[in-house]
Amino acid sequence: MIRFMDYENPIIGVMVTTACWLVTSMSEQGMLSPLNIQGWNNNVHPGIKRYIVAHYLQFDAVPVLWQGPERTSKWKINCLRNLEEIYGRNISVKLRQKDHVCLEVSSHSESNWRDPSGYDFWVKAALEDLGNQHKIFDYVRDHGLNLLCDVPGYTINNADVFRTHASRKADQHDFYLEIPDAQLLEKDLWQLYFHFDPRVGLKTCPVTGIKIVNKLGDPNWQIEVDLARTLDRPWLSEPEKQ
Amino acid sequence: MFRDECDLERIPHGLDDWLAREPIYYHPAMPLDQIPPQRCGDDEYIQDRQVLVIIVTSVMK
Numbered sequence: 001m002i003r004f005m006d007y008e009n010p011i012i013g014v015m016v017t018t019a020c021w022l023v024t025s026m027s028e029q030g031m032l033s034p035l036n037i038q039g040w041n042n043n044v045h046p047g048i049k050r051y052i053v054a055h056y057l058q059f060d061a062v063p064v065l066w067q068g069p070e071r072t073s074k075w076k077i078n079c080l081r082n083l084e085e086i087y088g089r090n091i092s093v094k095l096r097q098k099d100h101v102c103l104e105v106s107s108h109s110e111s112n113w114r115d116p117s118g119y120d121f122w123v124k125a126a127l128e129d130l131g132n133q134h135k136i137f138d139y140v141r142d143h144g145l146n147l148l149c150d151v152p153g154y155t156i157n158n159a160d161v162f163r164t165h166a167s168r169k170a171d172q173h174d175f176y177l178e179i180p181d182a183q184l185l186e187k188d189l190w191q192l193y194f195h196f197d198p199r200v201g202l203k204t205c206p207v208t209g210i211k212i213v214n215k216l217g218d219p220n221w222q223i224e225v226d227l228a229r230t231l232d233r234p235w236l237s238e239p240e241k242q
Numbered sequence: 243m244f245r246d247e248c249d250l251e252r253i254p255h256g257l258d259d260w261l262a263r264e265p266i267y268y269h270p271a272m273p274l275d276q277i278p279p280q281r282c283g284d285d286e287y288i289q290d291r292q293v294l295v296i297i298v299t300s301v302m303k
Contacts, residue, residue, distance in 0.1 A: 034268065035277070042278035054274055061271035067264065074267035079258050086268055092252040095260065103266060118252055 014123055015049070017134045020197040021126030022053045025110060027195075027203075027225045031062045033107035033120065034086065039068025040100045046119050056194060058229035067103055092118040135198040135216055139175045146176040148213075149185060162190065171213070178211035187231045195225060203227070 025032075031054060035047035044051050054062050065086075066074060077083060083091070083105060090108045095101050106120040113121035144155070144163030153167035166185060170176040175196075177189060195203055195212060201219040203212040205227035212227075 037277060039278075044277065051277065059274055061273045062277075064269045064272040064277070066267045066269055066272075070265060070267060074269045077261055077266035077268055079261055080253065082261070082268075093254060093257060094252075095254055095257070101260075101264075103261075103264070114252070 014127070017137070018123050018126035018130065019049075019053065019194045020134070020136075021129060022049065022122065023056065023194045024197045024200060024223070026050065026053055026057060026059075028223055029110075031059070032110050034063035034065045034105075036102075036104055037064055037066050037068075038098070038100065038102045039066055041098065043098075043102075045102075046104055046106050053194075055233070056230055057226075058233060065103070065105060068100075092120075094118055130198055133198075134196075136175055136196040136214065139216070140193075140196070143173060143175075145190065146170040146173045147179050147185065147189065148176050149179040149182055151182050151185070158190070164189070174215040176213050178213055180209035184208060184210065189231075191230055192227055195227060195230065 031050055033047065033050065035044050035051055037044050037047075051062075065077075075082075083093070087105060087107045088109055090112070092106045092108065092114055094104045096104055104119075106114070106118065108114055108120050111120055111122040111125035113124045115121035115124070140162070144165045147164065147166040148168070148170035149166050150168060151166055153165070153169075155166075156164040158164060166179075171178075177192070179185060179189075189210075192210075192212065196214070197203075197217070198214070199217050200212075200221045200223065201214055201217040202222040203225050204222070205211070206224050207226055207228040208231075210227050
């Protein structure tokens with residue numbers, strides 16, 4: 001992932017930095033803006049990045065604005081007022097010509113930014129909130145991922161790029177994961193990277209008891225997140241998990 | 243209030259008439275596995291998007 005931080009396509013590098021903003025927001029509030037799905041060509045736009053994060057968080061269901069042949073019973077949108085009842089008025093709407101004329105609705109209620117193309121500019125909001133950097137990325141690159149667990153200390157070098165340290169003294173670090181059960185060490189805990197938010201002081205998983213402790217963040221910002229869902233995504237192939 | 247130049251919704255002219263004719267539906271809780279697989283525009287974008295999917299859904303060690 002370090003190599004993708006400087007990926008030649010800046011969108012990818014920025015995503016490595018800012019995806020945590022979406023992950024935290026959707027962990028706390030769910031998906032505020034419905035996905036726009038054009039059923040004629042099976043396309044999701046705008047909303048593809050929230051769609052990806054919804055899979056990362058393993059949401060069961062998400063709100064959807066569906067256009068095209070009706071598949072199931074839904075709420076029919078007949079007028080602008082119907083859109084406002086769903087989104088409020090902080091929206092941008094455009095009709096885009098593809099193989100069909102597609103409706104594209106962006107809600108700005110989460111970021112309060114609109115990009116020059118009229119889409120939600122959450123990346124700008126994220127970069128501003130994060131101070132244009134990902135302090136935790138820098139920390140784990142320099143110090144490795146430290147795991148506080150009741151096991152004899154050990155270190156794993158992951159492809160000579162990342163290091164993972166497990167010990168009973170990991171709480172001496174500014175950022176570490178508290179692992180209550182040594183069996184959880186068999187999981188690929190690096191999968192939790194996009195939960196690492198430099199702003200949040202503590203994320204606790206009510207299912208596994210894993211805690212993401214961030215002394216560099218706001219100690220009063222503490223949330224519960226089902227990290228078990230991220231750690232158990234059966235559709236991912238093994239090479240993608242590694 | 244937007245933080246850019248506009249503090250009102252941005253709506254194309256004639257949208258109400260268009261909405262009255264087109265099949266648009268709101269589903270407040272569509273199961274994620276019912277959302278169709280995605281199709282992309284060009285090969286370069288597909289490659290980049292696959293990388294994006296990988297880095298968001300997992301971590302490259």
